[in-house]
Amino acid sequence: MTSEIIMAGFGGQGVMLIGQLLTYAGMLENKQVSWIPSYGPEMRGGTANCSVIVSDEPIGAPIVTEPTALVAMNLPSLDKFEPMVQPGGVIIINSSLIERTVARSDVKVYQIPANDVAAELGNSKVANMVVLGALIAATGTVNSQSVNKAFAKMFAQKPDLLEINERAIERGASYIKC
Amino acid sequence: MAEKILMKGNEAIGEAAIVAGCRRYFGYPITPQTELTEYMAKRMPQVGGVFLQAESEVAAINMVYGAAGTGVRVMTSSSSPGISLKQEGISYIAGAELPCVIVNIMRGGPGLGGIQPGQADYFQATKGGGHGDYRNIVLAPNSVQEIVDMTIQAFDLADQYRNPVMLLGDGALGQMMEPVEFKATDTVPSIKAWAANGMRGRTQPNIINSLHLQPEKLEQHNIHLQQKYAAIQKNETRWEELYTEDADLILVAYGITSRIARSAMEKARSESYKVGLIRPQTLWPFPAAPFAKYAKTAKAFLAVELSAGQMVEDVRLAVNGVRPVAFYGRTGGMIPSPKAVYEQIVKTLKERGGN
Amino acid sequence: MAEKLFSRPQSLKDVAFHYCPGCHHGIIHRLVAEVIDELDVRDKTIGVAPVGCSVLAYEYFNCDMFEAAHGRAPAVATGIKRSQPDTVVFTYQGDGDLAAIGCAEIVHAAARGEKITTIFVNNAIYGMTGGQMAPTSLIEQVTNTSPYGRNADSAGMPIRMSEMLATLDGASFIARVAVNNPANMAKAKAAIKKAFEIQINGHGFSMVEILSTCPTNWGMSPLEAAAWLEQKMIPYYPLGQFKAPEGVAK
Numbered sequence: 143m144t145s146e147i148i149m150a151g152f153g154g155q156g157v158m159l160i161g162q163l164l165t166y167a168g169m170l171e172n173k174q175v176s177w178i179p180s181y182g183p184e185m186r187g188g189t190a191n192c193s194v195i196v197s198d199e200p201i202g203a204p205i206v207t208e209p210t211a212l213v214a215m216n217l218p219s220l221d222k223f224e225p226m227v228q229p230g231g232v233i234i235i236n237s238s239l240i241e242r243t244v245a246r247s248d249v250k251v252y253q254i255p256a257n258d259v260a261a262e263l264g265n266s267k268v269a270n271m272v273v274l275g276a277l278i279a280a281t282g283t284v285n286s287q288s289v290n291k292a293f294a295k296m297f298a299q300k301p302d303l304l305e306i307n308e309r310a311i312e313r314g315a316s317y318i319k320c
Numbered sequence: 321m322a323e324k325i326l327m328k329g330n331e332a333i334g335e336a337a338i339v340a341g342c343r344r345y346f347g348y349p350i351t352p353q354t355e356l357t358e359y360m361a362k363r364m365p366q367v368g369g370v371f372l373q374a375e376s377e378v379a380a381i382n383m384v385y386g387a388a389g390t391g392v393r394v395m396t397s398s399s400s401p402g403i404s405l406k407q408e409g410i411s412y413i414a415g416a417e418l419p420c421v422i423v424n425i426m427r428g429g430p431g432l433g434g435i436q437p438g439q440a441d442y443f444q445a446t447k448g449g450g451h452g453d454y455r456n457i458v459l460a461p462n463s464v465q466e467i468v469d470m471t472i473q474a475f476d477l478a479d480q481y482r483n484p485v486m487l488l489g490d491g492a493l494g495q496m497m498e499p500v501e502f503k504a505t506d507t508v509p510s511i512k513a514w515a516a517n518g519m520r521g522r523t524q525p526n527i528i529n530s531l532h533l534q535p536e537k538l539e540q541h542n543i544h545l546q547q548k549y550a551a552i553q554k555n556e557t558r559w560e561e562l563y564t565e566d567a568d569l570i571l572v573a574y575g576i577t578s579r580i581a582r583s584a585m586e587k588a589r590s591e592s593y594k595v596g597l598i599r600p601q602t603l604w605p606f607p608a609a610p611f612a613k614y615a616k617t618a619k620a621f622l623a624v625e626l627s628a629g630q631m632v633e634d635v636r637l638a639v640n641g642v643r644p645v646a647f648y649g650r651t652g653g654m655i656p657s658p659k660a661v662y663e664q665i666v667k668t669l670k671e672r673g674g675n
Numbered sequence: 676m677a678e679k680l681f682s683r684p685q686s687l688k689d690v691a692f693h694y695c696p697g698c699h700h701g702i703i704h705r706l707v708a709e710v711i712d713e714l715d716v717r718d719k720t721i722g723v724a725p726v727g728c729s730v731l732a733y734e735y736f737n738c739d740m741f742e743a744a745h746g747r748a749p750a751v752a753t754g755i756k757r758s759q760p761d762t763v764v765f766t767y768q769g770d771g772d773l774a775a776i777g778c779a780e781i782v783h784a785a786a787r788g789e790k791i792t793t794i795f796v797n798n799a800i801y802g803m804t805g806g807q808m809a810p811t812s813l814i815e816q817v818t819n820t821s822p823y824g825r826n827a828d829s830a831g832m833p834i835r836m837s838e839m840l841a842t843l844d845g846a847s848f849i850a851r852v853a854v855n856n857p858a859n860m861a862k863a864k865a866a867i868k869k870a871f872e873i874q875i876n877g878h879g880f881s882m883v884e885i886l887s888t889c890p891t892n893w894g895m896s897p898l899e900a901a902a903w904l905e906q907k908m909i910p911y912y913p914l915g916q917f918k919a920p921e922g923v924a925k
Contacts, residue, residue: 162326162497165326165497166326169324169326169499175326175498175499176496176497176498177326177496177497177498178492178495178496178497179495179496201498201579202579202580202582202583202586202658203579203580203582203583203657203658204492204496204498204576204579205492205580205655205657207657207658207659208657208659344754344757344758346754370757370758372753372757374750374783375779375780375782375783376779378747378750378779378780379747379750379753379779379780379783380750382743382744382747382750382751382754382780383750383751383753383754383757384754385741385743385744385747385750385751385754386723386741386743386750386751386752386753386754386755386756386758387754387755387757387758388754389741389751389754389755390721390754390755390758390759391758392758392759394754394758408744409744409747412743412744416742516721516739516740516741516755517721517739517758517759517762518718518719518720518721518738518739518759518761518762519717519718519719519738519739520718520719521718525736525737525738525739525740526739526740527733527739527740527741527742528740528741528742529733529740529741529742530742531730531731531742
């Protein structure tokens with residue numbers, strides 16, 4: 143299986159970080175992985191994005207142009223990348239900030255109120271982890287334990303953050319199951 | 321086996337240099353290679369090395385000249401506009417036959433250009449760049465792991481041939497993260513009897529110099545350099561090939577572009593197009609041999625670059641008119657998608673592949 | 676038995692200089708070599724030659740030497756010293772090399788307090804290329820590129836490098852001397868020695884600017900040149916010590 147994912151949002155919404163966490167988690171599962179930050183014309187317009195590939199096969203082009211999944215944390219990101227998603231692909235929409243859903247009928251769409259959930263959890267910064275939880279539940283790219291392990295490794299200096307992030311991932315995943 | 325870690329290309333270069341025994345780094349910040357300069361600022365003091373942020377790229381390369389002349393392993397890095405500034409120093413380093421590693425994480429040009437990836441410094445890297453008849457050894461990795469392996473190899477090649485080695489990457493390779501492994505390396509800096517590190521009991525001074533005022537002596541020096549370059553061509557040419565044996569069309573690409581070409585090739589293969597790929601890993605010396613070989617079996621070649629067409633000239637020299645060589649390039653920091661390259665494959669096969 | 680009063684310093688090779696009659700480079704080379712001998716540091720001294728008349732200095736100093744690109748000697752010396760911190764590193768530079776094309780390198784080497792010593796030979800003209808205007812050429816001085824005399828409106832005023840560099844915190848010792856008579860030669864040698872000692876003692880950057888003649892390109896006899904240096908150069912470029920660490924005598 144090959145997951146080619148674009149994660150996009152405003153600078154500061156933490157899309158680069160969840161991309162790296164997903165990549166790290168894939169590596170921990172002994173998969174082929176790559177992460178590359180927004181490079182190319184889509185850097186314009188104040189949105190940040192990254193391409194993540196997690197695959198059982200060696201990875202060719204690391205820049206994703208036909209994603210199997212899209213995480214859109216804000217409206218400009220959805221506008222920009224929605225048309226590129228492969229038919230049958232997954233789109234995760236941060237419905238706290240994006241009022242519309244998608245116009246397409248050939249993709250699976252999940253609307254996650256990530257900022258509201260993060261506020262309920264008591265830390266507005268974990269909205270990105272909520273959508274990451276939803277993404278991995280919707281795509282099966284990696285399992286959530288791998289993401290937690292990756293988080294523990296990347297934030298070895300801040301073990302106190304681990305618990306709230308795990309809860310945020312669980313909450314995000316719960317939106318897919320119901 | 322060492323544990324795999326996830327690293328950015330730029331940072332991987334820095335760690336690999338340290339693994340290779342490099343303890344001197346002189347640089348100047350420029351996008352998109354700045355993470356490397358920052359990495360060295362953090363790491364060098366931890367390993368007892370020297371990090372110095374120079375006042376300019378010109379100063380940095382001359383600091384490299386000084387350090388390399390004393391016999392230590394030394395590196396500098398920059399991106400395209402900064403590499404242009406270093407050219408004077410690189411010519412002196414080549415003339416004085418000093419080993420060092422120069423990293424160019426290319427961006428689009430000319431002039432200030434942009435900060436997105438490019439491959440338009442191929443001519444500069446492989447054809448001299450500065451003045452005089454000289455060559456850099458130019459290594460072109462296409463993954464973060466190969467960045468690590470080639471960085472270490474670069475120091476060995478530099479020492480072995482007393483020659484500058486350029487690691488030629490691009491903004492995408494510098495910024496991307498992939499898992500890497502730092503294998504225990506047996507790289508050992510060679511003993512440098514020529515180094516000017518203080519006489520320390522030697523009876524004759526050592527002199528680091530590129531000036532030869534007598535034409536006879538300068539010609540002799542050039543003949544010596546050319547013999548050295550011939551040996552490098554013979555011994556150090558590297559490339560990778562995929563699906564070339566039965567290919568009607570052979571793609572040619574290096575660095576990040578080779579990965580896009582590979583994806584396009586796989587799509588074409590799945591559609592029953594017989595497409596292969598030659599990926600030069602050394603850009604100088606350029607791997608001419610596989611082109612001479614496959615010019616007999618393939619119907620055409622297609623070079624793909626992030627430039628207006630630079631490496632394609634070496635491909636055409638190597639194919640030597642036996643087969644058509646097509647070109648597809650994007651410039652300015654634009655990166656073609658695998659689909660765009662695939663379309664070029666189909667187009668080229670239609671136009672040039674038919675018998 | 677006759678007592679030997681005068682001999683070639685060990686730090687100079689036994690070869691003839693290529694310098695013109697009346698040029699001060701030969702004297703300055705000798706003073707630097709004597710200092711290296713007296714401090715007994717030849718075995719760990721590394722010199723950096725410039726581009727200019729003293730480009731061949733690497734053929735004269737009997738210690739490890741580098742030949743640098745034009746103006747880059749302070750950067751090359753930085754690379755050397757940062758790689759071999761136990762060595763004594765000096766650059767030997769002219770006014771075009773140091774004050775024009777290499778201005779950035781000397782300013783930043785001084786600002787960083789690089790533990791190197793710079794011998795700056797200021798003869799107010801470009802010698803090797805045959806008599807063009809230098810950043811230190813005097814107002815109204817006629818050169819091949821200021822044939823009507825240096826004009827401040829167009830070429831600006833001559834740069835006083837010692838005074839400028841002495842403003843930098845990283846500069847430990849800055850002095851200007853001349854070698855136009857025996858008394859000044861003795862002072863020049865003392866300044867060169869101080870500059871090397873300051874490096875050896877681990878202080879920061881040290882530089883000795885040495886006013887020098889260029890009879891050939893000034894279009895004068897050696898005696899006329901010595902007089903011109905006394906009457907024209909010294910008034911604009913006053914001799915003296917501009918910066919020294921505490922405890923180092925004036």
